[in-house]
Each structure stands twice: as structure tokens, then as C-alpha cells.
Amino acid sequence: MSEYRYLPMTEQDQQEMLDTIGISQLEDLFDDVPEEVKFKGELDVKPALHETALIKEMQRLAGKNTNIKDYPSFLGAGVYEHYIPSVVNHMLLRSEFFTAYTPYQPEISQGELQGIFEFQTMICELTQMDLANSSMYDGPTALTEAAMMSCGQMKKKEILVSKTVHPEAIEVLKTNAVGQNLTVIEVEDLNGQTDMKDLESKYSDNTACVIVQYPNFFGEIEDLASIEKIAHAEKGLMIVSSNPLSLGMLKAPGAFGADVVVGDAQPFGIPTQLGGPHCGYFAVNKKLMRKVPGRLVGQTVDENGERGFVLTLQAREQHIRRDKATSNICSNQALNALGASIAMSAIGKYGLKEMAYQNMQKAHYASRQLAAAGFKVVTQGSFFNEFVVEFDKEVKEINEKLFAEGVIGGLDLGRFYPGKEKQMLIAVTELRTKEEIDALVSALEGLK
């Protein structure tokens, strides 16, 4: 009897197979592993659990966590809790999608290919760009790939990135830049927005690209029109990292003349999952089409003239070009891109606008209520669904007390910016009710 439900081989099977091979024992198949490197004994891995015990153990681990469905949360900072229509998970559980590989055989992968083609279209619509790839690991790695692509395209080595971009994205960018011997120059933040004077002074004909975030890390809406003028002054490329939900309300980066728009589609149907897996998106204008990293799905016809879809422009990719590829990335986040497409289709044209509008209204309500209660709202400019408040105590301490009251407070900015330990980045999505917002305000008042 087999002890393992995923292993169908019986003793009889094994014997028949050994006979076919012409060996007497299975060990003979490992004769080519040198004796001195053969592993002897038992791997130091915990013992197997039967299904019932396994469920209990995994529930124990999950149960040790506080999840954001049990407590109202005001955390955002690049990862957001949003409405996820029930259909999303049901469709993602169609195992023809999740148990498939990259669609290299188009004849039996039309579903996946079409789903991704639709995703690419939706991203183009949101960003108002000419084309989008099939997705990337996440927003920050998409941003980094955009910077690398720009340096390759412009044959320049300097990357200008605003300090109002997500700090972890800047970290990932810097790690990558080392590999390519590129220079990352940070542009100062002035009152929560990119300092235009500093950007202008650091920009030169060595600049491959200018990277900004819209809305930025502090929730503020950057002046893309002015940034565009600077970014394009000497043929640099303009890269905008954008929360795609905000584009339900905000004028698209493509309409401001961005060359590359990246971001994370996580707000559409993808649970927060402690930060991953999410779903980077990558959109460009037409002149960069053959420089795009990652997979691209294109429409074509089959030998009978029927419409169909294939992976295309593969000459850019590592499995063809090897060391000359535009990127080493092999996978994308297809399943999450599919999830995002399903969510975007459910939310739809007007739903997206409504959802973005609710985020903005609720965040502004929260900021007004906090200001009215006497708290210092640091954010001065226009913001989408996040803003910064400064307290007279450290946020770390405030959050501990808020949690005791059943509320998960916003991000302690001191985590990334020494000196900002008393500033909190508060995110308010459509899921926060008036009651929950009011409860946050009164809990904070109680801590004064």
C-alpha cells in the first residue's frame, strides 16, 4: 500500500518498471551519484501529517495571525485591502488556469492567452498607453525593469528617482542598478511632493529616465505635466508608477506623455497576502515595443483564418536570446493578471470610477474628521486615498494602543524615514465604513 496520496506507484508497478528497465533494484538508477555526496539518513524535515492533522496545524499557524478582515485596517503604502467580488476566486479555482504552464502551445492554451490579451487591453485602457505586457512580479520590480530598459534604450547610465516613490521600490531599484553598473540619483521631496527645482538641477543629458509615483508614496498627486517637461528636456524617458485604481479618477499618465507606466494590479481582486504574490503591470508607448521585458500576447489567425492568440515578439526573451535578452525574467504573474482582469471586468467601466471616487471621498472625510479633532494633517496637496498625519507621540506607541481598541492603525513612517516617527500614513479604501473611520478618530482622541 502506498502511504502517499500523491504517489500512485504500487509495488507491482515498481517491479514491472524495474523489469522493463532491466535492473533489479531502484537504487541502481542512482549509481551515477558519487558515493561521497549521497545523502544518508533522514532529511531534517518535520514528519508527514495526515490531511486532518495537517489542516489543524495550518489552521493553528493561520490562527496565530491577526487578519485584516477581523479588524478594520488603515494600512496601505503600496498594498491595499479592497472589495474582491466573489466571482474572482471561483474563476481562479478553475484548475485549467492554475495548473497550466506558460502558454507555449497555443492550440491548447487559447483560454489563458485570450485572458492575458484582455488583461493587456485593460491596462492600456487604464494607463492610456499603446501596449502592455502580460504582467511582472510586482510593482517595484516592474519599476526596476522599466529603469533598466530605459538605460538600455537611451544608452545612458543615470536614473533619477523621486524620494516620494515607494521606499522599498527604490531599494529594489538600487540593488538592480549595482548589477548593471548604473547610478541611481534620488530627487528630494518637498512637502510630500517631488521637488521640481531639485529634479531640474539633477537632470542632465546623462539622464536615462525620471521615475515618479502617481499618486506618490504619501498619497499625493504629483504634477506630471511639469515633470514631463523636465523629463523630456534632453530625451530622457518618463516613467510613472501608478496605483491603477486611482486612474479611475485621475487623468492617465499616458495622457501626460509618460513613456512607461508601471505599477501593481493588486488593488484589483488580489488579496494582500503579506505582500505577495501581487501583480506588476508594465505599459509603454509604441516606440518601446521591442524593448519590453516579459511575455507579450498577440492576436493572430490560425491556418483556417480563425482568430487566435499567441506569445509573440519572443526574440526579446531569454529562452531565445540567452545572454542578449532584454531581461532575464522568465515567468510573469499570469494567474494574478487573470484575477485582476476578472475583478476589473466585474467592477467595469463605471464601477471603477465609482470605486476610485469612494476611496477619495472616504479618505478626505477621514482627513477632515482628524483635522477637526485637532490632529495635524501633514498632507497639503491633493491626495487620492492616503494622507499623512503627525501626532505628538510615536506612531509605534499609538498603533499598539489602537490595536487594543480593535483598530489596525496606519503605517509608521519612521520605519522608512528617520525623524518621521510621529507621522502616520493613513489609507482609507472603499471598504472602510463611516463608523470605522469615526471609531479611528475617537480612539485617537482618547489617546491624546
Add this chain to the structure above:
Amino acid sequence: MTNKNQALIFEMSKEGRIGHSLPVLDVEEIPLEEMLSGEFVREEPAELPQVSELQLVRHYTALSRRNHGVDTGFYPLGSCTMKYNPKINEDVARYPGFAHLHPYQPEAQIQGALEMMYELQYSLEAITGMDQVTLQPAAGAHGEWTGLMLIRAYHEANGDTQRTKVIVPDSAHGTNPSSAVVAGFEAVTVRSNEEGLVDLDHLRELAGDDTAALMLTNPNTLGLFERQIVEMASIIHEAGGKLYYDGANSNAILGITRPGDMGFDVVHLNLHKTFTTPHGGGGPGSGPVGVKQDLVPYLPAPIVMKEGDSYRFSYDFPDTIGRVKPYYGNFGINVRAYTYIRTMGPEGLRQVSRQAVLNANYMLRKLQPHFDTPYEQHCKHEFVLSGKRQKKLGVRTLDMAKRLLDFGYHPPTIYFPLNVEECLMIEPTETESKETLDEFCDAMIQIAKEAEENPEIVQEAPHTTVVGRMDETTAARKPVLRYTPEEYASVK
């Protein structure tokens, strides 16, 4: 599968339909202009679809029926380890206590997540024989690049800045040379010998002061175990280089041998191959990296540490190469892999590799009379066939792959590795029954026969799929990468 051409979701959209139920706006509204100045207001809404919930469900259900997955049928795609993706893994990853965690919640609120991550790090260290694992890389290629950046940092810290070359076998995955270049190295190719193994004399010639690392998959992409691994390790180490283990083929070695014991300094694992997390049609995956002690200081922070009964993130890596990914890696995928490891236990994992290898050898021997088999050595978890014999009859490997579609199988990997003519690379995995292997072999044997007797049926395949062979040339020459109503009209 269904034959009906499936409309794009945009084509079924109708003004005014909805598929959602958004919360109500229960706060006092203020005029838009008080929140946003006019220059930032979007005038034209994005043209997202407008469909009802049932239309949406029918659409994606129809798409799923036009797709082949492991649950649909056998998927012997070499080097991809298309094994069964357990259902319980999917359930567990969806527990609210895993799915709905925010990365910036305080450590005290996510102790269960940290415990899981710690245990996974520990298990992968035990399985690979490495000293410390990071769960941050998102996928295999990302892991490769991370590992190479660690090696680069190590050499630089030792003042060895002249180590600019990474040696890669000619049979290596395309990601290897590509990752080397992205990490700032030059990729140098070492030849394979007639047995399909790295040519040691050539390796000796290449190894030197400028060698940063050798990247190796063992078993290699031909499915052969590099028997001379101990000697290879000493050639590279004596030259001052590091050994990188591409873990794409780890399904052959669980509990059999460990990269750490073979002399490797860095390893990445593809949790979406060996550890049953789904491929998802191209991702998300997860590509943890393990290293030996001398590379630990360079790891990307944070790493999960245990202190008494509690767990915390350690950022104490002063020489770190920096983050390679925001937050903590693909946590949701890592939950699935850990669930699998706990399902199998140490003996179960060993059985996985033993049975994967037995399955592959069994198929190899059954198919050997009908196809050219370039190498005599026992294979490991996968093997290669050459379609040379069939090519002489006018039937290409591509044709045979397409013909397999008519039998309901996903074809093997084809035309890879590059050093085998008309290559077919077959990886059955351990989760397939002998009956499935037999049926697949029968189909292959029938196709070999067809190539002799009735080549047209193979050359014109597939005959039963929802679409025929696609015009890929036009797709690349005149790319249509998004839907626009006008372009669709012209196709019609």
C-alpha cells in the same frame, strides 16, 4: 474543450450592465474640485467591460475550457516539473489568517506567518544542505540573479573585482546566461562532451582568476547526473570561484543528494516545480535562495529568526546586496509549498524523487526502440529523445508535438536543450500513474509509426484542437497586442 470561437469580453460589453456590488458611500461628500484640481481629473473613463456576473462567469468558464492544465491531462513538459498541484494547498493559502495579512502589520500580529516562514526556511536548508535560506526571490530567474549578486558582493568584498565571468554549460536553461548578464557578468559557455556531461578539460581551461562562478543544473537539462560533480567543484573552488546550483531539476534529488554536500555555495529552488505550487499559466512562482555560511552576510534582508518562542524579522545584514523584492517574497506561494512539505515529510520527499526517476527511466526504455536516444546513462527525473530518425521521413519534432495534442496530451519541451538535434525533453513526474505513462508511450509509438506510414497526419496536426497552427510570423511582424474595435472588424 469547446470549438466555438470565444468572443473577447469587450465584445460582449453593453452600456449599463454591471457585475459588481460596491459598498455604499456613507460619508459626507464634498465637491470634486475641492479634492482635485481640474487638470488631474480624468475626462474619459477607461473602457473596461460592462457585463453581468453570469456573463462574466460564462466567459471565464469558456476560456478555461480552451486551456490545458495538469488537472486536464498529462503534461510531460521537460524541465518544468508539471506535477499535481494539491487542492489542500489552495485551501490553506486562502485561510484569512494567511490571505488577508498586510506586510506592515507589526510582528506581534503575524507570529503564525513568521513561524511558517521560519519553518520553511529551515526545511529548505535541510533539503538543500545550505546554511541560510531567503524566501524573497519571486521566481527561478529572480533567484538566479539574486544568487549571482551575492557571489558578486562576496568577490568584491574580497577585492576580487577581476572575477567577471560566469561559466554556463551549453545545455543550460536560457535564464542562466541571461541572469549572469543582468548581474553584470559575462557569460562564458563550457561545452558538453559526447556523454552529455560537462567537458572537464574545457572547464579546466576556462576556470581561472576571472571566474566568478559556475552555474550548473544537476541533473542537467538532458536529465543526466553530472557524475564528476566533486571534481568540477574542486576545479572551480581552486580557481577561487563559487558554485551556483540551478534548482530547476531538484525533483530528482530530494533526500538522495544535496547541493550543499555536492560542493555548491548557492542554490535556488523553484517552489512551483519541486514543491507543487501551481504554475498558474506562467506565475506566480517562488524562488528561494540558500547559501553557505560565507555568503550569509550578503543576503537580502529581512530573514526570519526565532528567539525563544517568538519570531522576528532580522535586518541585521550590514553587507546585504539590498532588497530584491518588496515585503517578504511570494508569501502566498510559500504557504502552499510549506503545506506540501508537511504533507510528505522526509521519507515522502525521498519517495518523490525515487519515483520521479523511476518513471522517467521506464518511459525512456519503452520509447528507446522507436526514437533516437543520444545518451546511454540512466536518466534522472527527465530524459531527451531526438527526432532525427523522423526528420529524415519529413516529420519534424514540432509536428510530433502538435500530433500529441490530438491524443489529449501537452507535448514535451521541444528544441531544448540546444545541443540535441530535433530534441524532445520528457519529464513525467512522480504523480503520474503507470497507466498514464503507458498510454502516453503508446501514443508516441503510434506517432513514430505514422511518421513512417502516413506522415501527413503528423505534419498537418493538430486535428482536434479549438484552433489550428497559428500564424506566428504575422503576429510578430504586425503585432496586435490589445483589442481595439476597429482592428477586430478588419479580422472579421
